Amino acid sequence: MEWIFRPDAPIYTQLYEHLTLAIVSGTFPPGGRLPAVRELAVDAGVNPNTVQRALSELERDGLVYSQRTTGRYVTDDAERIEQERRKLAEGRARDFLAAMQKLGYDRVQTVVLLEKMRGERKEQ
Amino acid sequence: MEWIFRPDAPIYTQLYEHLTLAIVSGTFPPGGRLPAVRELAVDAGVNPNTVQRALSELERDGLVYSQRTTGRYVTDDAERIEQERRKLAEGRARDFLAAMQKLGYDRVQTVVLLEKMRGERKEQ
DNA sequence: GTTATTGTATTAAGTGATTAGTACAATAAC
DNA sequence: GTTATTGTACTAATCACTTAATACAATAAC
Numbered sequence: 001m002e003w004i005f006r007p008d009a010p011i012y013t014q015l016y017e018h019l020t021l022a023i024v025s026g027t028f029p030p031g032g033r034l035p036a037v038r039e040l041a042v043d044a045g046v047n048p049n050t051v052q053r054a055l056s057e058l059e060r061d062g063l064v065y066s067q068r069t070t071g072r073y074v075t076d077d078a079e080r081i082e083q084e085r086r087k088l089a090e091g092r093a094r095d096f097l098a099a100m101q102k103l104g105y106d107r108v109q110t111v112v113l114l115e116k117m118r119g120e121r122k123e124q
Numbered sequence: 125m126e127w128i129f130r131p132d133a134p135i136y137t138q139l140y141e142h143l144t145l146a147i148v149s150g151t152f153p154p155g156g157r158l159p160a161v162r163e164l165a166v167d168a169g170v171n172p173n174t175v176q177r178a179l180s181e182l183e184r185d186g187l188v189y190s191q192r193t194t195g196r197y198v199t200d201d202a203e204r205i206e207q208e209r210r211k212l213a214e215g216r217a218r219d220f221l222a223a224m225q226k227l228g229y230d231r232v233q234t235v236v237l238l239e240k241m242r243g244e245r246k247e248q
Numbered sequence: 249g250t251t252a253t254t255g256t257a258t259t260a261a262g263t264g265a266t267t268a269g270t271a272c273a274a275t276a277a278c
Numbered sequence: 279g280t281t282a283t284t285g286t287a288c289t290a291a292t293c294a295c296t297t298a299a300t301a302c303a304a305t306a307a308c
Binding site (some may be wrong): 067 | 252254255
């Protein structure tokens with residue numbers, strides 16, 4: 001995994017987001033074991049505590065759990081993972097619509113804009 | 125104007141965004157004079173320099189200009205303002221589509237989700 | 249039962265950015 | 279020409295947050 005950190009946000013935040021996406025998109029499959037804290041830390045070139053912090057948040061979200069001496073695992077609950085994916089998507093959508101509304105775009109205008117932007121994006 | 129600042133972001137940033145929206149949405153009309161730095165500062169309950177910083181960014185964007193002793197004014201150039209509004213909207217849309225793609229939503233699914241969220245939002 | 253590997257807790261240091269204080273500069277108004 | 283009002287510049291202090299260092303705890307493996 002390629003770790004590149006922007007300087008404008010905390011490392012642990014970026015780790016957290018990367019890992020969340022990796023789980024939600026299936027890169028780390030349900031029930032699978034994650035690399036150990038120290039392993040991830042070496043891999044990413046950061047302090048173990050920084051990784052620990054990111055993983056704690058994932059645990060808080062219920063996406064991973066830890067077993068004291070064997071390591072950390074992605075939750076078995078595939079439904080939970082899918083639920084998280086939907087929750088993240090709806091949050092994004094909600095924020096987006098609110099921002100567009102503040103800019104004076106009603107929903108129709110918003111969708112029209114999205115359609116107009118077709119072709120700009122890679123693939124999809 | 126009601127100034128409420130969240131603790132999770134710099135005040136000057138929030139001022140900048142508020143003021144940008146006020147200009148772009150016509151609350152501060154083109155060519156109109158803005159309140160003085162010290163006036164805004166008292167109104168918002170912050171240090172004048174904090175207001176100054178936000179206004180500097182607006183100036184950098186070309187949305188306002190200052191005349192040394194008479195005050196600051198919104199640009200006359202209505203086209204420029206509309207251009208900024210579009211630019212902001214397109215930026216939001218771009219970021220949104222990118223985030224949704226990372227979550228595994230293609231464009232069709234994204235629009236479907238937006239439609240499904242109708243009724244949740246006030247007015248519009 | 250010893251050891252190695254795992255996660256966890258606690259504390260401290262560093263770092264950077266935001267905000268405030270204060271003084272300066274320009275000019276419109278009278 | 280004086281004054282009041284405006285924007286501007288510079289420096290310093292505060293503050294909060296992130297990261298690192300270090301030590302502890304649990305248990306699987308042998």
